[in-house]
Amino acid sequence: MKNLFLNCALTTVALALSAIGTPMATPALAQQAPTAAVETVDVDPALWVVKDADTTVYLFGTVHILKPGMGWFDEAVKDAFDKSDRLVLEMVEPDAATTQQLFAKYGLDTSGKPLTSKMTEDEKAIYAKAMEKVGLPVAAFEPLDPWAAAVTMQIMGLQKGGYDVNSGVETQLTAAAKASGKPIAGVETMESQLAIFDTLSQETQVRFLVESAKTVDDMTASMDNMVALWAKPDPDGLAQVMNEGLSDPKLHAALLTNRNANWAAWISKQLEKPGTTFMAVGAGHLSGSTSVPHLLTAYGIQAQRVEY
Template sequence: MTVLLHKSRLALADRLADAGLWFMAAIHALIALSFLVVLTGLSPARAEDLPTCTGNNLLTKYEQEDPAGYAKLRAEADAMPNGKAIFWKVEKEGKPASWLLGTMHVTDPRVLAMPEAARTAYDKAATVIVESDEITDEKKAGAAMMARPDLIMFADGKSITDFLSAEDKEKLEKGLKGRGLSLAAVGRMKPWMLMSFVALPACEIARKTAGAAFLDQQLAKNALAEGKVLKGLETLIEQISALDSLAVEPQIKGLVQTVDLGVDGLKDVIETMSQLYLSGDTGMIMPMMRAAAPPGEGADAYAEFEQRIIVDRNHTMAERATPILDGGNVFMAVGALHLAGPEGVVELLRKSGFTVTAVN
């Protein structure tokens, strides 16, 4: 998919590259997105009013339009260590087996269903690990976020408009208006915060406002209801701080690109990532985002995202999970983006002395 970086890119490739894909993924890689309902104060929707999510798989279309370009991307994905599964068995001699599930932080019923083997393992587990155990109480989590306005809002009277060209300001105003938001009202919010308002299709927002839990949240709440031990690997503030640590200008560019993508384009990007997840093809996600990043500063921004939002947090998760997994009979659920790669959670757990094998 290096064709994405050529001057003669296909229209499909342009849609991926112009989607702010790495920044959108940064939001989806973090639990913070789950508090959208609390922070926007949206009125709950009725279940019967919920729209159905639709969208096209951009990679399927890309394969049809440029088989050679797709083959290059496919080869990179196939070479990604541990990139062919979302469910793993974690073992250490003398201890009961534990389990690791890669998740998506969405309420898509296809995702919530989980593989049958994962459902069985979850039922039997005594301890459940998620990225943040704060996700069980949205109001407390929202209050924790608001207690750190420095992570959410620009200081010293600054606004996001201070970083925008006239053209990008117009795009952002138009895009936010289409989502029922005013740039004047939300302009002091950090770009990652604004992105959490625009990085989901309407169907996903409607399910959240109706009270639907995303997969990690559902697992955490069920664990408490069933008397299991619930453990978190990160605090919400740690997660938000990771986003806030990213350079502001590339964040804003990604935000404008995502808003400019339009409703249908957003649906297609989300559906593409969802289908990769559901097929267990997690090794394709990072190469796709890396290829979609434009050269120069865009590539640097993507590299920063990959290091801070994915790799650094992989090490934190694996390190904090190890003493819990040592006891066995644990069900661990973290974002699927954290599983694959030489510094993914799967490989890091192996380096900690566990035998980790894919469950098909």
């Protein structure tokens, strides 16, 4: 479960946790100090295209959180974006008040049951050790549901390793779309994405949290490996790593398979409408045997890799 960030709603969760404005959330997502200028490294992530006589849909795999200095928004990616009439993301960010309401609904335990009361003594020890490593007291996440604590811990671990949500692909694409006047739409909503986590059983959520705690030390190295596969690009290698990281079948279905099927159906409907769309979703959704490009074949649609 440590390889969550290429396929889940990381941006959603990060926004929600930062917007809630409570003591247990703000240390994790405090405003990062401005980063020193870094040399830009040219990378060429995978890009696909689906088209018919009057419709084109570009499919671009994103990473929701990156280190500064990744030069991906150029060449074929920038060309496809510039040709597109609109940008479609996993979700469009709502206003701060809505974000706070949604996080309170889905990320906080409304029963008042403390987080640590849901763990065994062994699990508490693993969790306590991880919290010490990220610099927070054990009590900091007590009001959170286990999934929210797990994702916050992962974000904190990656921030310590130099990753920044503001350097993520969606953030940059959104800014570019606004600057050029392109409409922005989402195939999901913040509420639907947070609900994915909230509907997981408590057992699955706790297991997710404990696995995150166990891997807090090597989180940055794991993410570095996935980003390298994304940047190369090596979609097959990325799919293999993703499958290893999402070994829990319920999480795999909730975060990948079910959503991929919905998005493949959405794309098939878009081909009935003229125009050009730049669709950007987590790179994990575009890799492997249950990926969006693979599922499109059931509709008689072939996604082609754009070579560049």
